[in-house]
Amino acid sequence: MLISGKIITGILTAAVMAAGSRTPTPDAEALLQKANGTMSQVESMSVTTERQMDVAFDGEITSTIIQSEIDTIAKPFKANVDVVVIRNGEVAQRYGTYAVENGEDIDTYSEMEGKWVHEAETMADISQYNIWMQKDLFLNHLSFFVVDGTEEINGIQTTKISGVLTGEAMEKVLETSGIDLIFGGLGWSLDELYTELKDMGELPVSLWISPDGYLICYEFDMTDRMQAALDNLSGTEENFQTIVKTKLRVTCSNFNEISDFEIPKEITSGAVEFEEFCQEMI
Numbered sequence: 001m002l003i004s005g006k007i008i009t010g011i012l013t014a015a016v017m018a019a020g021s022r023t024p025t026p027d028a029e030a031l032l033q034k035a036n037g038t039m040s041q042v043e044s045m046s047v048t049t050e051r052q053m054d055v056a057f058d059g060e061i062t063s064t065i066i067q068s069e070i071d072t073i074a075k076p077f078k079a080n081v082d083v084v085v086i087r088n089g090e091v092a093q094r095y096g097t098y099a100v101e102n103g104e105d106i107d108t109y110s111e112m113e114g115k116w117v118h119e120a121e122t123m124a125d126i127s128q129y130n131i132w133m134q135k136d137l138f139l140n141h142l143s144f145f146v147v148d149g150t151e152e153i154n155g156i157q158t159t160k161i162s163g164v165l166t167g168e169a170m171e172k173v174l175e176t177s178g179i180d181l182i183f184g185g186l187g188w189s190l191d192e193l194y195t196e197l198k199d200m201g202e203l204p205v206s207l208w209i210s211p212d213g214y215l216i217c218y219e220f221d222m223t224d225r226m227q228a229a230l231d232n233l234s235g236t237e238e239n240f241q242t243i244v245k246t247k248l249r250v251t252c253s254n255f256n257e258i259s260d261f262e263i264p265k266e267i268t269s270g271a272v273e274f275e276e277f278c279q280e281m282i
Helices: 005-019 026-039 131-140 167-176 190-198 223-234 265-270 274-281
Strands: 044-057 060-073 078-087 090-102 105-112 115-121 143-153 156-166 202-209 215-221 241-253
Touching (some): 026 156, 026 202, 060 131, 115 265, 131 167, 131 202, 156 215, 190 223
Antiparallel strands (some): 044 060, 044 241, 156 202, 202 215
């Protein structure tokens, strides 16, 4: 019997409410306010992101992990990104990307098929690298948040805060976190998956904040919600795919320690335009 995603969400919500009142605790609220103040003073940082999806089909598990190392500056926006794609424990791809604000556009230079390719894009196009917008969503729109223990991350003692994102904030996180980069191969379009995921109502998230208010880490695990989405999309047909893990984890460091940088001239002068690159690939 297939169970709809909305029913599963209701069950999960009821379980959380049974475990507690879902009323924000004063200590959590105070720490979030402190984090907002501290992070508003951050102008540059390093970020490590890891997006992972493990899918079981016919007794075999396929694992895809996309790891990004990002040095980023807030204003004007700049990002220097190194990406590694790992499939079933083996490195499948490596590439670099630069993204630099240029008026109303974002100039991107990305490694593709051994070439550097230039494209004028928008902030929405490169939102997976815009950690500044993501951290604001997590810090300012968290609901039902409570202190959920302490943990040491990269040698820093942190307080863990757990809560949920709902409504437009949840939808914005799904659209901008880059989690869709690991959706390929599931057999459904991104629009279909997003429609199902947005119907889930809320997204459980966790934040790890240092005593002085730095956002050291944030993550969300949407394994159950992805499974429900695939089951719903399958309709009356049996879904043979089992979602073992769907998770995003972001770790931040080197606050205000990233020096300004420019895209190397050998890259900008030798890059081909995206349209030209596409024609070459035909």
